[in-house]
Amino acid sequence: MIRHLLVLVWSRKRSSALVMLEIAACFLVVFAVAAFALHSATNWRRPLGFAWDHVWVVEIDTSVTRSEELGAQDLAALRELERAAAALPRVEAAAVAHIVPYEMSSDNGDTSWNGRSVDTLVGEVGDAYAEVMGVQVVAGRWFGPEDDAATVPPLVVNRRLARDLFGDQDPLGQVVERNGERRVVGIVDDFRQFGELSAPRPFAFERMRIAAGLRRAPRQLVLRMTPGTSAAHERVVLARLGPVVPTWSLEVQPMSRMRDTRLRFAMAPLVLGAVVGGFLLLMVGLGLLGVLWQNVTRRTRELGLRRAAGASRAAVRRQVVVELLLVASLAMVVPLVLLLQLPLFELLGTLEGGTFAGAIGASLLVVYGLCVLCGLYPATIATRVEPAEALRWE
Amino acid sequence: MFASYLELAWKVLWRRKFFTFASLFGVSFTLLVLTLGAVLLDHVFAAHPPESRLERTLGLYGLAMVGEEGMRTGWAGWAFLDRYARDLPGAERVSFIQLQRGVAAYAGERQARAMLKRTDGAFWQILDFELLEGEPFTEEDQRQARPVAVINESTRKRLFGDVAAVGRSIEVDGQRFRVVGVVRDVPVLRFFPYADIWVPISTTRSDSYKSEYVADFVALIEAPPEAHEALRAEMDHRIATAVPPDPQLFQNYQGGLDTPFEFFSRMTFGRHHDRARPGVLAAVLTALALLFMALPAINLVNLNVSRILERSSEIGVRRAFGASRATLVGQLLVENLVLSAIGGAAGLLLTVVVLRAVELSGAIPYAQLGLNVRVFLWSALFTVVFGLLSGLYPAWRMARLQPVDALRGSS
Numbered sequence: 001m002i003r004h005l006l007v008l009v010w011s012r013k014r015s016s017a018l019v020m021l022e023i024a025a026c027f028l029v030v031f032a033v034a035a036f037a038l039h040s041a042t043n044w045r046r047p048l049g050f051a052w053d054h055v056w057v058v059e060i061d062t063s064v065t066r067s068e069e070l071g072a073q074d075l076a077a078l079r080e081l082e083r084a085a086a087a088l089p090r091v092e093a094a095a096v097a098h099i100v101p102y103e104m105s106s107d108n109g110d111t112s113w114n115g116r117s118v119d120t121l122v123g124e125v126g127d128a129y130a131e132v133m134g135v136q137v138v139a140g141r142w143f144g145p146e147d148d149a150a151t152v153p154p155l156v157v158n159r160r161l162a163r164d165l166f167g168d169q170d171p172l173g174q175v176v177e178r179n180g181e182r183r184v185v186g187i188v189d190d191f192r193q194f195g196e197l198s199a200p201r202p203f204a205f206e207r208m209r210i211a212a213g214l215r216r217a218p219r220q221l222v223l224r225m226t227p228g229t230s231a232a233h234e235r236v237v238l239a240r241l242g243p244v245v246p247t248w249s250l251e252v253q254p255m256s257r258m259r260d261t262r263l264r265f266a267m268a269p270l271v272l273g274a275v276v277g278g279f280l281l282l283m284v285g286l287g288l289l290g291v292l293w294q295n296v297t298r299r300t301r302e303l304g305l306r307r308a309a310g311a312s313r314a315a316v317r318r319q320v321v322v323e324l325l326l327v328a329s330l331a332m333v334v335p336l337v338l339l340l341q342l343p344l345f346e347l348l349g350t351l352e353g354g355t356f357a358g359a360i361g362a363s364l365l366v367v368y369g370l371c372v373l374c375g376l377y378p379a380t381i382a383t384r385v386e387p388a389e390a391l392r393w394e
Numbered sequence: 395m396f397a398s399y400l401e402l403a404w405k406v407l408w409r410r411k412f413f414t415f416a417s418l419f420g421v422s423f424t425l426l427v428l429t430l431g432a433v434l435l436d437h438v439f440a441a442h443p444p445e446s447r448l449e450r451t452l453g454l455y456g457l458a459m460v461g462e463e464g465m466r467t468g469w470a471g472w473a474f475l476d477r478y479a480r481d482l483p484g485a486e487r488v489s490f491i492q493l494q495r496g497v498a499a500y501a502g503e504r505q506a507r508a509m510l511k512r513t514d515g516a517f518w519q520i521l522d523f524e525l526l527e528g529e530p531f532t533e534e535d536q537r538q539a540r541p542v543a544v545i546n547e548s549t550r551k552r553l554f555g556d557v558a559a560v561g562r563s564i565e566v567d568g569q570r571f572r573v574v575g576v577v578r579d580v581p582v583l584r585f586f587p588y589a590d591i592w593v594p595i596s597t598t599r600s601d602s603y604k605s606e607y608v609a610d611f612v613a614l615i616e617a618p619p620e621a622h623e624a625l626r627a628e629m630d631h632r633i634a635t636a637v638p639p640d641p642q643l644f645q646n647y648q649g650g651l652d653t654p655f656e657f658f659s660r661m662t663f664g665r666h667h668d669r670a671r672p673g674v675l676a677a678v679l680t681a682l683a684l685l686f687m688a689l690p691a692i693n694l695v696n697l698n699v700s701r702i703l704e705r706s707s708e709i710g711v712r713r714a715f716g717a718s719r720a721t722l723v724g725q726l727l728v729e730n731l732v733l734s735a736i737g738g739a740a741g742l743l744l745t746v747v748v749l750r751a752v753e754l755s756g757a758i759p760y761a762q763l764g765l766n767v768r769v770f771l772w773s774a775l776f777t778v779v780f781g782l783l784s785g786l787y788p789a790w791r792m793a794r795l796q797p798v799d800a801l802r803g804s805s
Contacts, residue, residue, distance in 0.1 A: 018696050025689045061495075235505070238498070242568050247599050249567045251497055279423050280689060286416035287693035293412075294700035 002326070005319065009326050019291055020331035023367060026284045027332050030366045031339060033277035035359035040197050040270055042355055049158065049191035050101060051134035055255040056234075057100055058085065058221040058241065062248050070214050077245050078210045082126065082221065084244045090226045090233060095128035096208055096218035101193050102258035111157075111165060111204060113176040118164045120178070120202045121193055124216065127207070130188075132224040140172045140186035143207040147185070154207050155182040158191040161202035178204065195259060197266040222255075281370065288374040296320060296378040303382050304390020313383040320379035321372055328371045332364070396728070403729040407736075410701065414733070417697050421737025422744060424690040425776055428683060429745045432772045433763055435679070438583045439655045440768065444521040445587060448653065451520060452622060453586065454479055454613040454629065455657040459644035466644065469493060470613065471606030472595075473639075474647075478632045479613040484621040489516035492603075493610040494589040499553060500565040506552035508545075510566055511589030512598060518544075520616045521587050528560035528575035531594055535574075539596035543571035546579045548760065549590045566591060569599070579760040586612060586654070588760075607639050615651065626651045687780070694784035698730065702792045709792060710801035719793040726789040727782070734781030742773055 009016065060081070062074065070078075078096065085094035099107055099122070111120040129135070130142040138159065147154045152175060162171045162184075171184045190200040208218060223237070234252045241250055296303075303316050311319075343356060407414045441448035457470040470479070475490050482488065494509040515533030523530065523544075531542045543564060550559045559573045571593055580588045595603075603609065617625055629651045638644040652660060652670055659675030702709070709722060742765070749763040 018692065018699060022689070022692045022696055025692060029689060234498070238568075246568075249497075249599070251495075251567075253496075276427060283416075283420045283423055283690060284693055286419055287697050290413050290416050291696045291700045294704055298703065 002322075005323050005326055009323055009330070015295070016327050019288070020327060022284060022287065023328050023331035023371070024335045026281070026370070027335050027363055027367050028339075029277055029280055030363040031335075031359055033273050034362040034366075035355060036270060036273055038355045038358045038362070039199075039352075040266075042352070043192075043199055044196050046192070046200060047189055048196060049135065049189045052101065052255045052259050054225050054227050054229075055132060056223040056225055056237070057253055057255055057258065058223065058237065059251040059253075060217070060219060060221060060245075060248060061250075062217040062245075070217055072212075074217065075210055075212070075214065077248075078218065081241060081244050082210065084241055085221050085223060085237075086128070088223070088237060088240055090229045091237075092224040092226060093128045093131045094221055094223050095126035095132045096210065097126065097129060097220045097222055098124035098208060098216055098218055099193070100220050100222055100255070100258075101133075102195050102255065102262040103193075104262075106193060109178065111161065111176050111178045111202070113165050113174060116165060118161060118202050120161055120204050122178075122204050122206060123193065124206045124208045124218075126210075126218070129205070129222065132222045135191065136189045137186050138189055140184070142186055142188075143205075147207055148209070150183070152181050152183040154185040156186040156188055156205040157184055158188050158200075158203040160190055160200045161204055162187050164202050178206075182206070195262050195266070197263065197270075281366070285370050285374055288370065289377065292324065292375055293378040293381070296382045300382060300385055300390050304385060304387045307383070308387035308391060316383045317376070317379040320382060321375045324371050324375040325368060328367055332367065336360070399725055399728040400732065402725065403732040406701075406705075406729060407733065410704075413697055413701050417694055417733055418737045418740060420690045420693050420697075421734055421777075421780060422741035424687060424780070425738055425741030425773060426744045426748065427686065428776050429741065429765075429769065429773045430748065431683065432776075433745070433749060433765065433769050436766070436769050436772075437581065437761065437763055439658075442584070443578075444523045444580060445584060445654075446522040447520070447616070449619050450616050452615045452617070452625060452651040452653065453657065454615070454649060455586070455652055455654075456660060457608055457647060457649040459608050459638045460646045460648055461638075461644035466608055468608050469610050470649070471609035472603045472611055473605050474607045474636075475611055475613050476604070478636055479615070479629070482615060482625055482628060484625050484628075485615045485617045487516045487520050487616040489514055489520050489614045490595065491517060491586060491612050491614060492595060493612070497567050497591075499549065499591060501553035501562065504553050506549060506590075508549050508566070508590035509588070510591050510593065512593055512595040514595055517592075517614070520614050523580075523587075524578040526576045526578060527558055528573070530575045530577070530592075536594040536596050539594060541569060541571045541597055542574045542594065544575040544577060544592045545573055546577055546590050546760075548579050550576050564591070566593070569597065571597075581761045582759040583761065586614070622651075687783075691780070691784050694780075695787050698726075698784060698788035699791060702726070702788050706795060706799075707801055709795060710797050710799070713795070713797035714801065723789040723793050726792055727785045730785030730789075731778070731781040734777050734784070738773065738777035738780075741777075742770070745773075 062078075082094060082096055085091060088094075099105070107122045107124075108119060109122065110117045112118075125143075127143045127145070130137065135142070137156075140156075142156060143154055155176065155178065157165070157171060165171070165176070166174065171187060174184050175181050176184060188205070191203045191205075192198050192200055193203060208214070210218075225233075231254070234254075237252050238250055303320075306316055306319070307313070339360065343353065445451070454470055454475070456467070457474065458467040472490065479490075480488060490513065492512040494511040497508055497510045499506050499508045499510075514536045515531060518530035518532075526547060527550075528544075530544050531540070535542050543566070545553070545559060545564070553559070553564060554562065559576055561573065563570050563572050565571075571591075582588050603611075615625065633647045633649055636647050638647060650660075650670065653672075655675070656670040656672045659672045660670040663671045663674045712722065746765055749765065752758065753761055753763055
């Protein structure tokens with residue numbers, strides 16, 4: 001049956017060429033949207049590695065030039081600022097940081113061990129950071145005063161970095177190269193700096209100790225607030241901390257607001273893509289419906305002959321739909337082969353195997369579904385004509 | 395002749411309402427997306443107030459320090475601009491602008507989040523802000539470090555309600571400023587002039603910005619268009635010969651004078667900020683537009699082919715009675731253009747509605763996404779290209795139909 005239909009499809013290849021081109025293009029569009037959506041959905045369900053609610057961020061503009069070491073006066077001011085922040089009412093913990101989640105900027109560089117090198121995002125943070133941000137240590141320990149005496153500075157890595165850099169070996173205690181030697185003391189969950197919609201990336205925490213030799217001033221102070229603290233408290237925080245460092249400027253905001261901004265940025269292309277893709281599909285659907293309608297009408301005589309020879313209405317309807325599905329399958333061969341080159345040549349970047357397969361499956365489903373939907377109505381019309389009428393058809 | 399074509403086209407369109415609807419939907423939706431794209435590009439890159447004299451301005455927008463080990467990408471620092479961009483021969487005015495950052499602003503009990511930008515007196519002369527009240531601050535204010543501020547309309551509303559603000563004071567960043575002027579809101583996508591509050595650079599509490607070479611400043615340079623080539627060459631020469639302050643880490647600078655469009659393409663395609671390559675960006679945008687148009691075009695061609703095949707007996711009669719191929723092709727193209735025109739009009743209407751919705755939703759702060767003449771002409775061009783593109787193939791197919799075959803109703 002299928003082979004017979006294939007012959008039928010092949011004999012009309014010229015008139016179906018354009019329809020096939022359209023289906024192929026449509027398939028690619030659906031694939032792009034589906035891959036993007038699946039990628040985002042997978043990321044959304046992954047653990048974030050920190051808790052953003054009840055965290056406030058104080059931006060510190062120290063106006064200290066980045067190329068010089070911090071002076072004794074600046075260090076004293078920083079220490080005093082951190083102490084004053086921890087002592088504020090409704091603040092449960094406070095820590096300095098050089099990068100916080102949901103920021104647009106990031107720090108990255110290579111971490112190497114045993115001849116292997118991994119591009120790593122880095123956050124330089126104070127000892128209380130894990131408590132403030134709710135970072136879960138899964139092995140080893142977080143930074144503490146015991147690191148003060150360490151000759152090799154400590155490093156805490158996330159699961160992804162541990163896996164990428166060390167494979168099966170135990171990362172704890174290993175000394176890696178990252179702007180000098182650093183010893184891995186702990187592993188945390190998959191900390192994702194860019195938030196819910198981002199893919200997990202290798203991440204490492206360096207310890208920020210406010211003491212002589214500090215080369216970079218912290219850019220933020222993160223505060224863990226008592227749940228239920230209102231926004232009006234922001235001004236209290238500024239009023240209490242401002243006088244501690246009169247020559248610097250401070251700015252406070254809840255991390256939830258940074259998260260909103262970040263998510264809005266990340267969601268915009270997704271929503272836009274889905275809306276445009278949806279309308280494109282609707283348009284293609286209407287177009288296919290029109291073309292198939294006309295195609296089937298032109299074949300009324302042929303279909304009438306089948307009816308006259310004893311085929312039931314259902315059989316004729318099935319023939320029309322299956323032929324259409326065959327055309328669609330042929331049409332999708334070329335784009336499918338093209339798409340399969342992506343994983344073969346590792347052009348995917350951050351797109352994972354499961355997402356890729358899922359997106360292919362989803363696009364196949366959508367295109368076939370669209371074809372069945374658009375083919376059923378014309379097929380029904382074609383079978384409604386009586387065989388005797390159909391044979392006389394001009 | 396043409397009138398009868400039009401009449402015929404109109405009748406044909408009404409005869410198959412489904413086909414007409416499907417085609418119109420495709421045309422208007424595609425135009426909607428393309429026009430929205432054009433409006434957005436126009437909004438970001440074309441000359442609009444306050445950047446109305448865009449053809450007279452160049453900017454040193456980005457700057458990178460490059461070394462063997464790595465690079466630091468960002469914006470120029472004050473020290474760099476002061477040394478290399480201050481006295482460019484041929485420049486009429488030079489303004490230094492610090493990039494805006496978020497602050498909390500207070501006026502009495504009222505509080506508002508605002509973007510604060512520090513700049514100088516020349517800024518207000520190079521750019522064309524619409525003043526609602528008072529005057530902008532001057533070069534003298536900048537020299538004397540007077541605590542004066544210009545605020546925009548929305549900030550005035552948030553901090554003072556609907557009353558005049560000039561002469562009143564606001565507290566930003568722990569400093570008090572006297573409001574000297576109120577200007578019309580600047581759209582957020584006009585990145586370099588955009589802010590809610592503008593104050594003199596010299597009011598910064600610490601002087602450390604004066605020693606930075608790569609930091610958060612940009613320079614705007616005004617000069618007659620014919621002097622731009624010499625200016626760019628001079629700046630390129632200065633950047634090529636300048637040596638960064640810490641030669642062990644970084645040995646060279648990269649950057650140059652750009653228009654905003656050139657800067658955008660430099661950010662996107664210049665791998666190390668070395669060249670602007672605006673042609674590449676234009677080509678990519680055009681390719682994207684064409685790619686996006688491909689699916690609707692194929693769709694429309696398909697619909698048109700079907701419609702013609704359905705009318706093959708009519709065409710057969712006309713051919714048998716002596717109508718030339720050219721006549722028939724012409725007729726079909728006219729039909730298509732009529733369809734595209736109607737679709738175009740519907741698309742434009744839709745665009746206006748969507749733009750208004752985007753403006754009201756506040757998704758892009760202070761955006762004024764009007765459909766101006768330039769964008770309208772773009773849409774008209776899209777429509778014509780679309781009509782021709784989607785009509786050519788079916789017209790060619792139709793002209794090949796043999797009268798005998800056409801009369802019999804087969805192809």
